[in-house]
Amino acid sequence: MADWQSLDPEAAREAEKYENPIPSRELILQHLAERGSPASREQLVEEFGLTTEDQFEALRRRLGAMERDAQLIYTRRGTYAPVDKLDLILGRISGHRDGFGFLVPDDGSDDLFMSPAQMRLVFDGDRALARVSGLDRRGRREGVIVEVISRAHESIVGRYFEESGIGFVVPDNPKIQQEVLVTPGRNNGAKIGQFVEVKITHWPTPRFQPQGDVIEVVGNYMAPGMEIDVALRTYDIPHVWPEAVLKEAAKLKPEVEEKDKEHRVDLRHLPFVTIDGEDARDFDDAVYCEAKPGKLRLFSGGWKLYVAIADVS
Template identity: 35%
Template sequence: MAANGRKIREQVLALLDRKGYRPLNKIDIARELGLTGTQRNALRKTLRELERAGAIAHIRKNRYVLPAEADLVAGKLSIHQAGYGFLTPETPGQPDIFIAAENIGTAMHGDRVVARISRDSPDDRIKGRREGRVIRILERAHDTIVGTLQRSPNFYYVVPDDPRFVHDVYVRPVAAVYDRRGRGAPKEDRRSQTAATVGDKVVVRLDAWESRHVNPEGEIIEVLGPATAPGIDVLSIIRKYHLPAEFPKDVLDQAERISEQIGARQLEGREDLRKEFIVTIDPDDARDFDDAIHVEKTKNGWQLGVHIADVAAYVEPGSAL
């Protein structure tokens, strides 16, 4: 924002917060601030930005007030899997606001929203709790979701992994969608890379959701694989939180340089059990093998040895690893 825009923003907020302020429209605000010419154009832009950010509220007769004056509160929405939610106000010290399921509208878990405090809901319905209704979504927390592809007789939908996303998402398939028995798949290719199968974990890009009377919709943008396949659970979490899926080159290079031979320095202070018959207890499809056991016959019975890899011995503080 230009310096002129920042100054006007500060002036507007100071005006609306002034003791005795009566709601004004943009023309009256410009007059009150002594703005002329291009400054008035900057004012219109500033008012739009402040309203979009939830810093001011637009009320009847195109007048502007601070949100609190219109019983409005901006904050982050947290939705329970049962459908209701709580708004955590951005203003420190304010209590959370209860949002009934029917008052959430098209907001989703994590969204930044504006809610209006309900005057017809007594604060003491549950002692100390205020109730409200979402009237505006300021910022979506998620543009994608991860879930499992399912099918009804007439359409396909995705059940989100996160139970706080309480609505199934209707989807348009990427190329082809078919069931495990291959129905709907092209004869020459029963499983192409661009096709999704019912039961697959998929990533869906969400469309704009305008009406709570219909489910949200979206498009499958990535097929992760069968939900029960090894590693898919980890990959789903990576996609859900937008984590990097590949290690940086310097990390891989350092890992490659680690010798598979155990040197004398590494044996210092350790007991060498390499002659024992030790077996891992990690499954065949594990991503790492760092737990193992061995048993040994003694004069008093059997002795069980439990072995856990000392990963820290290979990771130096401050290194790429």
């Protein structure tokens, strides 16, 4: 196929962008589909008739980009195959606190159930390719991980523990059930029970747990405000603000001004009691009840119930 330019629907685009153009992604996918079997990079070089070192390197980079974008998969035999010809499903991993999870397909089809064994290979939020392996006991499609396309977390926040001299981190995110082993000598001085951030250095495999280095000791478990610091890191919540925003926030006064009370009923003098559970993240719902005087001495006037819901909506 030395005259691949005449067959490439994007040949003009490639010639405009590159001094030594190579086959476009579209032509590579078309060629592999018509070929009927996966091909190695060397085979593609020969079949497309590429001759220069620049073209060899450009093809290597293009195949790598197509693999990264889940257009191709690199097989164990060192060959490339189109993902859409292998009945593979691309999607995002959604973990569950009980250890199992799902692959949520990009194409909007039904989720694939992932067993706890499969979930030990990935973290919540990862993008992966999977194939349907059958149906589970509830009749749901069940899948197995073929390849992890991209990782959602470079680091994990959790509590540091040790057992038999081996350090490990238990993630705070309940959707991540794998403990991360800490590389010996890389606990950054963390003490047992403290919250830490561990950078992943070795991703999980069928035989090994994830491993990493502690890059920051966040603080003690019961320290005031610790749950906020942990949540910011665990869920990647933006917490660094532009200077203009900080200046605007600094203008706000800590006390309620008289003008803010207009058209509002002030109930701050009443001893409200929260109705939120003791494990609630915030306490913004409360009640207060008081007896109403009756017109007759022997009869109660009933009760008046105040319900305060601090809901911004």
